[in-house]
Amino acid sequence: MKFSELVNRIDPAAATNLTAGLEHDPDILGVSAIEEPLPQTLSYIEGAKFAHHIASTPVSALILPNDPDLQSQATDRGLAWVVSSLPRKLFAQAIAEFYQPFRLDAEIHPTAVIHPSAQLGDKVAIGANVVIQADVVLGDGVCVHPNVVIYPQVRIGEGTTLHANCTIHERTVIGSGCVIHSGAVIGAEGFGFVPTPEGWFKMQQSGYVILEDQVEIGCNSTVDRPALGTTVIRRNTKIDNLVHIAHGCQVGENCIMAGQVGLAGAVKVGNQVILAGQVGIVDHIEIGDGAIASAKAGVHHNVKAGEIVTGVPAISHKLFIKATAVFNRLPEMYQTLRRLQKQIESD
């Protein structure tokens, strides 16, 4: 389609301000990354770091930040461009114009095993070999890919997608617009065992899991239900693959957890928190709004709102960077100390 038409679709407001390159108004066949650019595509530049690509890129159009210098470079090259305060978001919208992930047709595959008490909304898609047990409620437009198992009394909101081979345990409540990726397990029994002289005694896990709207849970990740009460993940929080959320955790809105993060029992995470890859948080810890834990951090103490922590046990990121710089010099420091010691004691 024409560049102007594409911009009009993804950002009508921006389209009214299209100023440059539109003499040509090139045909755009797709999108490409600025580092692997393709002719006749749209790409984007987020900031100065990638600006040098403008001089030679074979793409036909660019999304640019509000930077007159970059814009005039693009104009000089004869490229069409549009300005956005969030170039990457606009680019994501452009990808979605050219590509939508595979969805099942809104029908029920004859091999699906659906309990007669289950309630299915309009335009629900149920794939082959899906198993839906008693008293499950699926909202309109829910898409359940093949071989998913849903235990009894689960409720799933409108437009949520469950990918293949995932398992949703009894009483789980999932909001609308969520995505549960392949192999994820939501609502299984929390890891609750009481130490006794005869060994570990199982505590039944009578609670359930709540995922609010727009939550995503990555492939093979697990969110456990607690002995009593709920495990909650609030709206628009996105969780990557192989993450473990233990029983009784309360996770706020708009958080991001990267791959292989682990939360022990009853952790409280605020809103807009970022946990980088392989972070671990011990039980009953509280993480304040907007806090960040760096990759591989092991959090043993509460983290205040806005704080950035690193290391095991996690400390202030700034302190960690300084202390680590000295750690790398410990061998020479040790030698220096011993030399001084000898010198002083021989005085």
Added chain:
Amino acid sequence: MKFSELVNRIDPAAATNLTAGLEHDPDILGVSAIEEPLPQTLSYIEGAKFAHHIASTPVSALILPNDPDLQSQATDRGLAWVVSSLPRKLFAQAIAEFYQPFRLDAEIHPTAVIHPSAQLGDKVAIGANVVIQADVVLGDGVCVHPNVVIYPQVRIGEGTTLHANCTIHERTVIGSGCVIHSGAVIGAEGFGFVPTPEGWFKMQQSGYVILEDQVEIGCNSTVDRPALGTTVIRRNTKIDNLVHIAHGCQVGENCIMAGQVGLAGAVKVGNQVILAGQVGIVDHIEIGDGAIASAKAGVHHNVKAGEIVTGVPAISHKLFIKATAVFNRLPEMYQTLRRLQKQIESD
């Protein structure tokens, strides 16, 4: 039910000693956590840390430790109570009076695919789309949830539960009373490759996995079989989600492994060992009875019975705490050292 009846069911011995609050003998409708208490429920207090709740809790009855002070406080509030040396265990028993996890009915779903050579005990429950291959033997009361796959020659003991979408590989032996949670994979090929000038050469894994009685394996955890011999997890050991037990490991009785623990090949773990979240143990290491590895520890050396280790590489927990305290002061220590050095060398 009446409080006295509940106590009688869960601990008849304790019931004979019920002494206080029984004028009222309140109706108990359920259980609740002392921090999220509900009226007309039973809760428990394990120690002094939670004692302040007694003054205002809306619950009707409490399980208390053997502490006359707490008991008289409860009596003063008009609460019914019972004493236990293991309050949390008794509370777990009370939960189980009011709640039992979902179980399939003891029947075989018509969509299950069961090889004619498989032997099924009495009252076995087989869910939809389960696949059971040749020469599998299931004991009485085994419950296999939907979409589980069992490879040939697997034996599973009485009353064991396999949750949805888990996979049990060839020749695995699982004891009685075990729980294999959703998505777990037991008995797959160990990661055995021989380095050669032409690249990695696959070593077939001809051994098998043994899980003894009462073992639990968490969601999406994996226990691999070895090239020769067995991988063994002994009775009553409980393993959380996303744990990896490599080929040839020997794990003792009554151990606990929290989420995302990883054991490399041929690790030997004694009895009553506790491995906290995200612990990793390198191959061929031996961990003595009753040892503890703290969260995120990386164990590169054998650990003696009863030892507590922390850090990467893991050292004595006490030493780690002291060394870490100094680590956090490394920047100032470095400055001090340089100042002293200048002072001395300028003398």
Added chain:
Amino acid sequence: MKFSELVNRIDPAAATNLTAGLEHDPDILGVSAIEEPLPQTLSYIEGAKFAHHIASTPVSALILPNDPDLQSQATDRGLAWVVSSLPRKLFAQAIAEFYQPFRLDAEIHPTAVIHPSAQLGDKVAIGANVVIQADVVLGDGVCVHPNVVIYPQVRIGEGTTLHANCTIHERTVIGSGCVIHSGAVIGAEGFGFVPTPEGWFKMQQSGYVILEDQVEIGCNSTVDRPALGTTVIRRNTKIDNLVHIAHGCQVGENCIMAGQVGLAGAVKVGNQVILAGQVGIVDHIEIGDGAIASAKAGVHHNVKAGEIVTGVPAISHKLFIKATAVFNRLPEMYQTLRRLQKQIESD
């Protein structure tokens, strides 16, 4: 079979050099590990560390390295033996003479759900409840175990095996001779979200995953597809259980990744790289050919070819070992420093 026949089968070249023990040419019933040896079996000794077993082992035959001393010890014990420059590889070949993993018969189970547009090669084996969607192409001899789900437009090369309950997402290309272990998820959406003032905005992941020939992916591991372009794992690279490879990573040939390794987005890994258990690599990092990251390393900087790195953040392994040794002495070092400080300042 006779030892000489066994050697002839697994290494005809070596068979012509059989020199010792062949007066007896023992019957070999199987293989056993030198540390758990069985009578009438073949075992192997790789080097001096295990040489003491020769004196008392009950096995009938050994694979030995080119070491005349070990060979004469074996001859003295009346053991048959054969020499190899790669004893472990020859032993792996011997295992494969006595054991082959379970394979499905080359037929299509009637419960499999196969889209009419899918193209299946010769001698393909499709297990029960497998779901194969539109435009999938399976090469000759592909073996798909029960309950696997294959999304549309996937291509899988000759002789590749997919174990139970794994999921292959749309457009994934898998080479020949690969093994995808149970529960693994290949080609799911990368974790791509754009920060905006209204929260995380999803970027569709229009790329796909390529696994070249002879790649193995462990149980419950995940390899994600990128927003644009490909995630690639090159030939003969072997990946263990619960590993996460994020969107856009490029992994070279003949690499090994042990359990629970995690690669963030767009990491580039060279050839012959070894990543030990629980290693994490942050996004956009490059790892040179032949580099090694030790268990639990957290790699925040590019790693040169051949380098060995350890720690978080990962540094040269040699420096890490030295610095760690001092770390363990930090408490005493701190005391020493304070004592010196007082001494000097009181002068």
